[in-house]
Amino acid sequence: MIEGPYLNVERVFPRDGARDVQAIGVNPALVALFADADPDARRPSVRLTFTGATRAIVVTTSDPNFAGLVMPMRLEASADATSVPAWVYAEPSAARGAYGF
Numbered sequence: 001m002i003e004g005p006y007l008n009v010e011r012v013f014p015r016d017g018a019r020d021v022q023a024i025g026v027n028p029a030l031v032a033l034f035a036d037a038d039p040d041a042r043r044p045s046v047r048l049t050f051t052g053a054t055r056a057i058v059v060t061t062s063d064p065n066f067a068g069l070v071m072p073m074r075l076e077a078s079a080d081a082t083s084v085p086a087w088v089y090a091e092p093s094a095a096r097g098a099y100g101f
Helices: 030-039 092-099
Strands: 045-047 057-060 067-072
Touching: 030 067
Parallel strands: none
Antiparallel strands: 045 057, 057 067
16 A cells, blocks of 8 residues: 555656566456547547556556556456467468468
8 A cells, every 4th residue: 555645646656667578468458448538539549658567557548637547357267368379479371271361
């Protein structure tokens, strides 16, 4: 818990920059709320800056004065957080033959 006046933004946002993170779980409904907050309603977008696998994710939009945070969530124990389907890294011809597209 962070002690001090509500809301002490300087103590909530990570201060040591972006970090390499291979995979992380987030609640997509929360990320969608940031997209809704983007002032560019024709083409909303969000940028996620990762600060560590268990630390807050900084979320920004096209508004240069807007920033928010999303906490990573635990993935299911049965799901391997770093695995992706084999076809993602397959050669295009091999993927077409094996997966029918």
